[in-house]
Amino acid sequence: MGKRVSVRYLTGEPEPAPAFTDAVGVLTSWTESTLSITRRTGETVRIAESSLVAGKVVPAAPARRRGPAASAPELDRVAARAWPPVTGEPLGEWTLRASGGFTRRANSVLPLGDPGMALDEALRQVIEWYAARELPAYIQVSTGAEGAQELLAAELETRGWTREVSARISVAALAPIGDLDADTSAVTLSRHLDDAWLARYQRSSGEPSPEARTVLSGGPSVWFATVAEPEGGAPAAIGRCVVDGRWAGFTAVEVAPERRRQGLAKAVMTALARKALDEGASAAYLQVETDNDGAHALYEGMGFTVHHTYHHWRASGQDSR
Structure with a gap:
């Protein structure tokens, strides 16, 4: 659990000829005979245990051929300092950020580390903190690189939080x-x-x-x-x-x-x-929403490669802004 894995599994009936496919990502749950694997894009793949053919643990992050090396937390911290909120308050090692609703990045929790309490209590305090500021509660969660937070994403999903507005962080030599x-x-x-x-x-x-x-x-x-x-x-x-x-x-x-x-x-x-x-x-990074194909093509032409993806998860029952 929590390791990056590669699994092969059946996608249909074994007869007359079996069809196989592969999934690579972080194993985020294995309950009731079903595995959940979170891909680097944040997509969750659910696989019946009975369809498994093979699997193995693989390196936590793929080797990078180009661009500066960094963990997801390092880049997330740097990017947060470059887009600082008007109000920031610690919750353990998490940071609660508010800026009057101007961008989700400046109005969401940056959950790098341990909140210092059980997750359900931390989420309750997050929701109350944003409600006091008349803002929806968002948590920014990264996937797809060393030190990313696929397990937290899975926990939020099981609690009814909704994943919105994903973006890629890309890096390049400056x-x-x-x-x-x-x-x-x-x-x-x-x-x-x-x-x-x-x-x-x-x-x-x-x-x-x-x-x-x-x-x-x-x-x-x-x-x-x-x-x-x-x-x-x-x-x-x-x-x-x-x-x-x-x-x-x-x-x-x-x-x-x-x-x-x-x-x-x-x-x-x-x-x-x-x-x-x-x-x-000496190193460059930028953040572009996943559906902005034109911008991705432009920056790829300048030498940028995708490092990881982050997502904003909204608390259940709250309207987005």
Whole structure:
């Protein structure tokens, strides 16, 4: 239990010819003659014990051919520092985060470690803490890498929590991004979050909330990139980078719809990467929702590879925001 396994099992009747398939993931339960295996994507596969053919324990995480090495908790902590909540409160080794509802990342529990109490009591306190702030209770849970939390995901599922909005964390060496053949002459870098930048930011609808400004401005070393339109108005492209030790985290890279496929996203990434290299960073990461195929293709072309996936689990009976 809790180990990464590879199993082969029957998918149909054994006659006239048996059909087999394989499943690889973390064994999260084995009850009532049924195994549950959580894949790296967070999907749960349930297999009848009677259909098992073979199985073995395999390494906790696949060997990585490219990109910097890191555990899931290391990356999750770094990413959390780059997207800091307005309010954070410990629950044992868990962190309860609230930011007035601005993004699930800043309004969810980061459960890295032991909450210091039985799980059911911890979940009760989580629900009460968010209810006091008129927010739904979310827990951010990672799957698919060393130190990830497949067992917690399985426990939440058995208690009726709902998995929503999955995203992939991808990593890359930083120097090749800074060396991309991109025209960065139109990119302006600033420490200051201004109204022009926010005018392009897709999560801004009307006047950005104070919580949004606080989250976006927070982090160890924050840089904002802007490509202005010659005629004024909202910028043609924006981006944000947070430098934290060896890591440079890229967020909010956005391009005006009419200016896409002109190399502006590459220019923004390249300019920010060069600034992060100047500050001593050597590794890059970014977070993209799993269904954003265009963004995944763009970043794969820059050398990013998927490290792991995280999911937001919402408490049973609560509306999402």
